[in-house]
Amino acid sequence: xxxxxxxxxxxxxxxxxxxxxxxxxxxxxxxxxxxxxxxxxxxxxxxxxxxxxxxxxxxxxxxxxxxxxxxxxxxxxxxxxxxxxxxxxxxxxxxxxxxxxxxxxxxxxxxxxxxxxxxxxxxxxxxxxxxxxxxxxxxxxxxxxxxxxxxxxxxxxxxxxxxxxxxxxxxxxxxxxxxxxxxxxxxxxxxxxxxxxxxxxxxxxxxxxxxxxxxxxxxxxxxxxxxxxxxxxxxxxxxxxxxxxxxxxxxxxxxxxxxxxxxxxxxxxxxxxxxxxxxxxxxxxxxxxxxxxxxxxxxxxxxxxxxxxxxxxxxxxxxxxxxxxxxxxxxxxxxxxxxxxxxxxxxxxxxxxxxxxxxxxxxxxxxxxxxxxxxxxxxxxxxxxxxxxxxxxxxxxxxxxxxxxxxxxxxxxxxxxxxxxxxxxxxxxxxxxxxxxxxxxxxxxxxxxxxxxxxxxxxxxxxxxxxxxxxxxxxxxxxxxxxxxxxxxxxxxxxxxxxxxxxxxxxxxxxxxxxxxxxxxxxxxxxxxxxxxxxxxxxxxxxxxxxxxxxxxxxxxxxxxxxxxxxxxxxxxxxxxxxxxxxxxxxxxxxxxxxxxxxxxxxxxxxxxxxxxxxxxx
Numbered sequence: 148x149x150x151x152x153x154x155x156x157x158x159x160x161x162x163x164x165x166x167x168x169x170x171x172x173x174x175x176x177x178x179x180x181x182x183x184x185x186x187x188x189x190x191x192x193x194x195x196x197x198x199x200x201x202x203x204x205x206x207x208x209x210x211x212x213x214x215x216x217x218x219x220x221x222x223x224x225x226x227x228x229x230x231x232x233x234x235x236x237x238x239x240x241x242x243x244x245x246x247x248x249x250x251x252x253x254x255x256x257x258x259x260x261x262x263x264x265x266x267x268x269x270x271x272x273x274x275x276x277x278x279x280x281x282x283x284x285x286x287x288x289x290x291x292x293x294x295x296x297x298x299x300x301x302x303x304x305x306x307x308x309x310x311x312x313x314x315x316x317x318x319x320x321x322x323x324x325x326x327x328x329x330x331x332x333x334x335x336x337x338x339x340x341x342x343x344x345x346x347x348x349x350x351x352x353x354x355x356x357x358x359x360x361x362x363x364x365x366x367x368x369x370x371x372x373x374x375x376x377x378x379x380x381x382x383x384x385x386x387x388x389x390x391x392x393x394x395x396x397x398x399x400x401x402x403x404x405x406x407x408x409x410x411x412x413x414x415x416x417x418x419x420x421x422x423x424x425x426x427x428x429x430x431x432x433x434x435x436x437x438x439x440x441x442x443x444x445x446x447x448x449x450x451x452x453x454x455x456x457x458x459x460x461x462x463x464x465x466x467x468x469x470x471x472x473x474x475x476x477x478x479x480x481x482x483x484x485x486x487x488x489x490x491x492x493x494x495x496x497x498x499x500x501x502x503x504x505x506x507x508x509x510x511x512x513x514x515x516x517x518x519x520x521x522x523x524x525x526x527x528x529x530x531x532x533x534x535x536x537x538x539x540x541x542x543x544x545x546x547x548x549x550x551x552x553x554x555x556x557x558x559x560x561x562x563x564x565x566x567x568x569x570x571x572x573x574x575x576x577x578x579x580x581x582x583x584x585x586x587x588x589x590x591x592x593x594x595x596x597x598x599x600x601x602x603x604x605x606x607x608x609x610x611x612x613x614x615x616x617x618x619x620x621x622x623x624x625x626x627x628x629x630x631x632x633x634x635x636x637x638x639x640x641x642x643x644x645x646x647x648x649x650x651x652x653x654x655x656x657x658x659x660x661x662x663x664x665x666x667x668x669x670x671x672x673x674x675x676x677x678x679x680x681x682x683x684x685x686x687x688x689x690x691x692x693x694x695x696x697x698x699x700x701x702x703x704x705x706x707x708x709x710x711x712x713x714x715x716x717x718x719x720x721x722x723x724x725x726x727x728x729x730x731x732x733x734x735x736x737x738x739x740x741x742x743x744x745x746x747x748x749x750x751x752x753x754x755x756x757x758x759x760x761x762x763x764x765x
Contacts, residue, residue: 151293152283152293152294152295153177153178153179153265153292153293153294153295154171154176154177154178154294154295154296154538154541155167155168155171155176155177155178155179155294155295155296155297155298155534155537155538155541156178156179156181156283156284156292156294156296156297156298157171157178157179157180157181157298157300157534158181158271158284158297158298158299158300158301158329159181159182159299159300159301159302159304159515160180160182160185160187160188160189160300161189161190161192161300161302161515161526162189162216162515162523162524162526162527162530163300163302163514163515163516163526163527163529163530163533164180164182164298164300164514164515164530165188165189165215165254165258165527165530166209166214166215166216166527166528166530166531166534167298167300167512167514167530167531167533167534167537168180168258168264168534169214169215169257169258169261169264169534170213170214170530170531170534170535170538170603171534171535171537171538172258172261172263172264173213173261173263173602173603174534174535174538174539174601174602174603175263175538175542175602176263176537176538176541177263177265178263178264178265179264179265179266179267179292179294180258180264180265180266180267181266181267181269181271181284181286181292182266182267182268183268183269183270183304183319183323183324183326184268184323185255185266185268187251187320187323188251188254188255188258189219189250189251189254189255190247190251190320191245191247191250191251191523192302192303192320192347193345193347194444194454194456195244195245195246195247195250195444195445195446195447195454196242196243196244196245196444197216197220197224197242197243197245197373197523197524198220198240198241198242198243198373198524199230199240199242199524200230200231200238200240200575200576201240201555201574201575201576201578201579202240202242202522202523202524202525202574203230203240203241203242203373203524203587204240204555204576204585204586204587204590205524205525205527205528205555205556205559205574206220206241206373206524206527207241207373207375207587207590207591208528208554208555208556208590208593208594209524209527209528209531209556210373210374210375210376210590210591211375211590211591211593211594211595211598211604212531212535212594212595212597212598212603212604213595213598213599213603213604213605213608214527214528214531214603215254215257216373216523216524216527217372217373217374217375217376217379218373218374218376218378218379219250219253219254219257220243220245220250220373220374221243221372221373221374221379221380222249222253222379223245223246223249223250223253224243224244224245224246224372224382225243225244225245225246225382225385225386225445225447225448226243226244226365226366226382226385226386226387226388227241227242227243227244227366227367227370227371227372227381227382227385228241228242228243228366228367229241229242229367229371230242235583235692236583236586236588236688236691236692237576237582237583237585237586238576238582239586239587239588240576240587241371241373241587243373244366244386244388244444244445246446246447246448247446247447247450248446248447248450249447249448267286267290267292269286269287269288269290270286270287270324270326271284271285271286271287271326271328271329272285272286272287272326272327272328272329272332273285273328273329273332274297274299274329274332274333274511275291275293276336276508279507279508279509280508280509280510280511281294281296281297281508281509281510281511282294282510283297284297295510295537295541296510296511296512296537296540296541297510297511297512298512298513298514298530298533298534298537299329299511299512299513299514299517300513300514300515300517300526300530300533301326301329301515301516301517302319302491302515302516302517302526303319303320303345303489303491303516304319304320304323304325304326304491305325305326305329305330305491305492305493305517306325306326306327306330306491306492307319307320307325307326307489307490307491308325308489308490308491309321309487309488309489310409310414310415310461310487310488310489310490311461311462311463311464311485311486311487311488312404312407312408312409312461312462312463312464312466313407313409313412313414313463315409315414318489319489319491320489321484321487325491330492333494336507336508337507338494338498338505338507339494339495339498340492340493340494340495341417341492341493341494341495341519341569342416342417342490342491342492342493343417343418343419343490343491343493343516343519343570343571344415344417344418344419344488344489344490344491345419345420345423345488345489345491345521345571346419346425346459346460346461346486346487346488346489347459347486347487347489348426348454348455348456348457348458348459348460348486349455349458349460349467349471349482349483349484349485349486350446350452350453350454350455350482350483350484351452351453351455351471351477351480351481351482351483352451352452352453352480352481352482352483353445353451353452353453354451354481355479355480355481356443356453356476356477356479356480357476357477357478357479358389358443358476359476360391360475360476361389361390361391361443361475361476362389362390362391363387363388363389364387364388364389364390364442365385365387366382366385366387369680370382370383375590375591375595375608375611375612375615376607376608376611377607377611386445386448388442388443388444388445389442389443389476390440390441390442390443391441391443391474391475391476391477392438392439392440392441392474392475393426393430393438393439393441393458393474394437394438394473394474394475395437395438396473397470397471397473397474398430398437400466400469400470400473401426401427401430401460401462401466401470402430403466404427404462404463404465404466405427405431407462407463407466408427408461408462408463409461409488410425410427410428410461410488411427411431415461415488415490416490417490417491418569418570418571419488419570419571420521420570420571420573421570421571421573422573422575423459423521423573424459425459425460425461425486425488426439426457426458426459426460427460427461427462439457440457441455441456441457441458441474442455442456442457443455443456443476444456452483455471455486458471458486459486460486460488461486461487461488462486464485467482467485467486468482468485491516492517493516493517493518493519494513494517494518494519495519495567495568495569496513496518496519496563496564496567496568497563497564497565497566497567497736497737499513499518499563499564500564500740501546501548501560501561501564501740501744502532502533502536502540502546502547502548503518503529503532503533503536503560504533504536504537504540506738510537510540512533512536512537513533514526514529514530514532514533515529515530516571518563518572519563519567519568519569519570519571519572520559520563520568520571520572520573521571521572521573522573522574524574525559525572525573525574528555528556528559529559529560531556532547532549532556532560535547535601535603539601544601547597547601549594549597550703550706550707550710551579551580551581551703551706552581552584552585552699552702552703552706552707553585553593553594554585554590554593554594555574555579555585558574558578558579558585559572559574559578561744561747562578564737564744565737565739565744565747565748565749566747566748566749567749580702581699581702581703583692583695583696583699584696584699584700584703586688588681588684588685588688589685591608591612591615592612592615592616595608595609595612596609596612615681615682618678618679618682619682619685619686619689622675622678622682622683622686623686623689623690625654625674626654626655626658626665626686626690627653627654627655627690628653629653629654629672630651630652630653630654631648631651631652631653631654631657631672632651633647633648633649633650633651635671636648636657636668636671639667639668639671640657640663642667643662643663643667644662645660645662645663654668654672655690658687658690658691659690659691661691664687665683665686665687666683706743707743708743709741709742709743709746710741710742710743710744711741711743712741712742712743712760712763713740713741714739714740714741714742714745714759714763716738716740718738720734720735721735723758723759723762725758726755726758726759727750727752727754727755729750730750730751730752730755733748733749733750733751734748734751742756742759742760742763745759
């Protein structure tokens with residue numbers, strides 16, 4: 148029925164599991180995906196969207212390395228927007244509304260097309276160990292399946308508990324059973340676990356809404372997409388989203404249910420996501436606000452189901468139904484399913500190495516919400532890295548570890564394993580100290596060569612990158628060497644309220660002006676029309692931000708030097724009395740692999756780092 152032994156077993160088929168399986172299988176591993184339900188592969192459990200602030204950068208990075216989330220999103224999106232266009236380029240973040248059913252279908256078809264991937268619909272109840280190594284899994288149906296590596300991507304299913312008002316019942320998602328056995332198995336061998344919670348809003352019948360009372364929100368008109376690959380194309384037709392608001396009446400109704408709210412009556416023990424609070428949490432914490440924004444988002448091209456972003460709740464159904472009908476445009480709303488909260492087990496990620504392999508057990512990897520993160524994008528990039536590193540280790544190859552200056556993926560993993568998290572971790576641009584280097588437009592330049600080297604990004608992807616970089620170099624050289632006459636551009640400068648030039652000047656001196664764009668000169672400089680919009684945009688960023696980019700590169704080099712100073716895993720921190728007590732305790736527990744990693748552990752001071760450098764002879 149199945150092979151006696153696989154290279155890698157991936158437990159779970161959410162965003163993390165799909166990326167892990169795809170990456171490892173494409174690189175040559177024989178992979179078994181074990182999922183409780185083949186019909187819910189890559190299911191978007193919450194909002195039907197990919198990307199957003201910093202999250203969009205992560206999807207671009209996954210794509211650049213050779214992962215699939217960007218391509219799947221492009222093939223199934225309903226609308227595309229580049230967020231934060233009014234801010235600096237480091238903040239620009241792509242986001243797409245997705246067709247929920249098509250997204251899941253497309254992921255399944257892509258995985259099924261890979262002959263290196265097998266599937267089993269079953270529940271894993273135990274990880275099998277031989278001394279300190281993971282050697283396979285035991286399933287609910289009694290299959291004992293062996294492997295060289297195991298990747299756990301269990302999402303919200305580990306001992307999941309769903310809350311709606313005073314009701315609670317076991318489940319990993321609504322109408323899906325939870326997973327029991329894995330937490331207890333891991334705790335027996337010494338892992339620490341905790342509880343977290345997340346939530347989701349009600350879904351409504353779009354035919355029952357009055358959109359004339361809402362603000363229409365369309366996608367970008369210039370057309371864009373996530374993947375750098377020519378395999379996908381921008382959307383020509385898009386579906387709109389809508390914006391409406393809560394009001395005082397809605398808030399008063401919601402407060403009526405607070406005494407029956409699992410958030411306020413002690414039923415929920417786990418911490419929820421700080422930056423995606425429930426509607427009851429919002430009106431409780433921000434009592435001075437008389438309204439909160441609600442985004443009404445389509446679930447697909449053909450379905451009438453709408454996602455009510457901003458109204459996540461675990462209040463009793465009667466309160467949910469009563470309150471939602473007081474929102475403008477929702478007066479006659481028909482609710483398909485109520486919102487709910489879910490509690491689940493996670494394992495503090497300080498128990499992981501930089502490869503996402505556990506420190507306690509060899510060949511066991513954790514990816515996604517099991518590590519305390521929230522969001523599809525955060526899960527997907529962890530799955531990608533776990534799949535890559537499991538394959539590389541099995542084949543005696545050097546691990547792939549992305550630094551904080553190379554990728555948001557590197558920032559995320561570094562934050563998790565060094566700082567840990569006691570609340571659902573979400574990525575933001577503010578978490579990255581090198582965000583001018585880590586822009587969404589240059590993810591391919593940063594990562595595609597790495598992906599190609601490990602056998603994940605294709606030859607075609609590498610050639611497309613080379614072609615793009617050649618065009619960027621050509622246009623940048625043209626702008627830096629081209630001199631422009633006053634009579635040619637002063638009219639344009641006047642139009643943009645920019646000072647006229649009295650004599651001939653190099654073109655790049657004009658482009659560095661904040662209000663001036665390259666596109667403003669398309670008609671007077673025909674050579675510019677030879678370049679695509681993306682090329683012009685990236686060259687403009689490189690010219691305008693050159694000083695900041697150079698400064699960040701210097702800072703990144705210092706960080707890289709510290710990360711290259713390795714520390715032996717058996718290093719005795721307790722013997723160094725000059726280290727602070729807190730530092731000795733945390734360093735002994737977390738066992739950082741480098742000075743750089745040690746410096747980013749909470750509680751380790753710069754003075755402690757200096758002491759370590761002395762003791763390491765640096």
